[in-house]
Amino acid sequence: MPADRLMPTEEAQDLIELTREICAEQLAPKAPAAEAAAEFPRDTFRLLGDAGLLSLAYPEEVGGGGQPYEVYLQVVEEIAAAWMSVAVGVSVHSLTCYPVAQFGTDAQKAGLLPDMLGGSMLGAYCLSEPQAGSDVSAISTRATPLGDGSAYRLKGTKAWISHAGHADFYTTFARTGDHPSKGLSCFVVPAGTEGLSFGEPERKMGLACDTVRQVYFEDAVVDAGRLVGEPGMGMSIALSALDSGRLGIAAAATGLAQAALDVAAGYATERKQFGRAISEFQGLSFLLADMEAAVTSARATYLHAARLRDAGRPFSKQAAIAKLVCTDAAMKVTTDAVQVLGGYGYTQDFPVERYMREAKVTQIFEGTNQIQRLVIARQLLRG
Known part of the structure; x- marks a missing residue:
C-alpha cells in the first residue's frame, strides 16, 4: 500500500x-x-x-x-x-x-x-437507457404529471443500473418535456413503488458483486414532492453530479491499480529464476517502476481535481482528466501485473486476473474515456 x-x-x-x-x-x-x-x-x-x-x-x-x-x-x-x-x-x-x-x-x-x-440505505442512479448512454439528451423515459399535480407517472426503461433490485431508492432522470436538454427532470423514487421492477442481472466480465440490471418503470406513480429541482433541470443536475461521480471512479481505479502493483511487487521479490529474484532483472524492475509511476500520477491527478472542488473552483475539466488518466492507468497497471506474474497471473490462483477484468469497465462507465477526451477538448479549446 x-x-x-x-x-x-x-x-x-x-x-x-x-x-x-x-x-x-x-x-x-x-x-x-x-x-x-x-x-x-x-x-x-x-x-x-x-x-x-x-x-x-x-x-x-x-x-x-x-x-x-x-x-x-x-x-x-x-x-x-x-x-x-x-x-x-x-x-x-x-x-x-x-x-x-x-x-x-x-x-x-x-x-x-x-x-x-444515515448508513442503512443504499441508492441507485438511473440515468442510462438502452439507447441513451453517453447521450443524455436521448433519454426517453417519461414522467407525466397527474391531473391534480400531486404526483407523476413514470414510464420507461433504464439500463446498466448498479444496485438495481437491492437499492432503497432510485435517483431517476425522466423526460417531462420534449426539449432535448431542457426537458429532463430528476426524481427520487422509493424502492417498493408499484410499477417499479427489474431485469435479470447482466453477465459481466468483472465486478460480479456489483449487481447491474435494467430498471423498468411501468406507470410507476411518484409523489411530486420527490421531484428534485424545477421541471426541466434534470440535464444540468445529471451533468453536475457526473463531475463528482467521475472522481469517485478515478479514485477507485487508482486503488485497484495500487492493489495490482502490490501483488506484482511482492511476487517479483519472492519468485526466483536463474538463481535470483526476478525483481533483480532490469527489464522487470523497470516495468514495476513504470507501474509505480502510473499509480502515483493517477493519485495526484484525482487529488488535484478534488482540491479544486473543495475550494469551490471549476473542476469539470480536471474531473474528466482524472477519470481518463486514472482508469487508463488501472488498465495498464493491472495488465502489467498479469505479465509480471507470468503464467500464474493468468490463473485464478492469484487476484491479478480479476483486477485486470475489473479495470476494463472503469474506462467505460461514468462516461467512456472517449467522452472524457471530448469533454477535455471542448473545454480546452473554448479559450
Whole structure:
C-alpha cells in the first residue's frame, strides 16, 4: 500500500486508518469468494454505513461526515484496493445523494437526506437507457404529471443500473418535456413503488458483486414532492453530479491499480529464476517502476481535481482528466501485473486476473474515456 498521505486534519488521518482496518479485517478476506459467487455485498455496505463511510462528503447537519472531497476519495481508494465492487458501490451511492444535497429544497434536504446518508440505505442512479448512454439528451423515459399535480407517472426503461433490485431508492432522470436538454427532470423514487421492477442481472466480465440490471418503470406513480429541482433541470443536475461521480471512479481505479502493483511487487521479490529474484532483472524492475509511476500520477491527478472542488473552483475539466488518466492507468497497471506474474497471473490462483477484468469497465462507465477526451477538448479549446 502507498505511504501515509498528507491529510488536511488529524481527524482525516484517523478516518483513513479506520478505513484501512475495516478493509483489512472485513473486506479483503471476503472479496475473492464473494466475487466468485457474484453475491451482492449488502451487509458490507451496512458495515460501511455504520462506520460513517457512505456519507463522508456531505454536511454534518444533514447526516453526512463533513469531510473534504479529497478525504472521501482517498477512503474510496482504500476500499477499492480491498474490494473494487464495494468501492464502486460507495461511489454510486454518493452520486445518488448528490441531486438532493445540491439542488433539493430545504424541506427535501431535511426529509430525505438524513435517511439517504444515515448508513442503512443504499441508492441507485438511473440515468442510462438502452439507447441513451453517453447521450443524455436521448433519454426517453417519461414522467407525466397527474391531473391534480400531486404526483407523476413514470414510464420507461433504464439500463446498466448498479444496485438495481437491492437499492432503497432510485435517483431517476425522466423526460417531462420534449426539449432535448431542457426537458429532463430528476426524481427520487422509493424502492417498493408499484410499477417499479427489474431485469435479470447482466453477465459481466468483472465486478460480479456489483449487481447491474435494467430498471423498468411501468406507470410507476411518484409523489411530486420527490421531484428534485424545477421541471426541466434534470440535464444540468445529471451533468453536475457526473463531475463528482467521475472522481469517485478515478479514485477507485487508482486503488485497484495500487492493489495490482502490490501483488506484482511482492511476487517479483519472492519468485526466483536463474538463481535470483526476478525483481533483480532490469527489464522487470523497470516495468514495476513504470507501474509505480502510473499509480502515483493517477493519485495526484484525482487529488488535484478534488482540491479544486473543495475550494469551490471549476473542476469539470480536471474531473474528466482524472477519470481518463486514472482508469487508463488501472488498465495498464493491472495488465502489467498479469505479465509480471507470468503464467500464474493468468490463473485464478492469484487476484491479478480479476483486477485486470475489473479495470476494463472503469474506462467505460461514468462516461467512456472517449467522452472524457471530448469533454477535455471542448473545454480546452473554448479559450
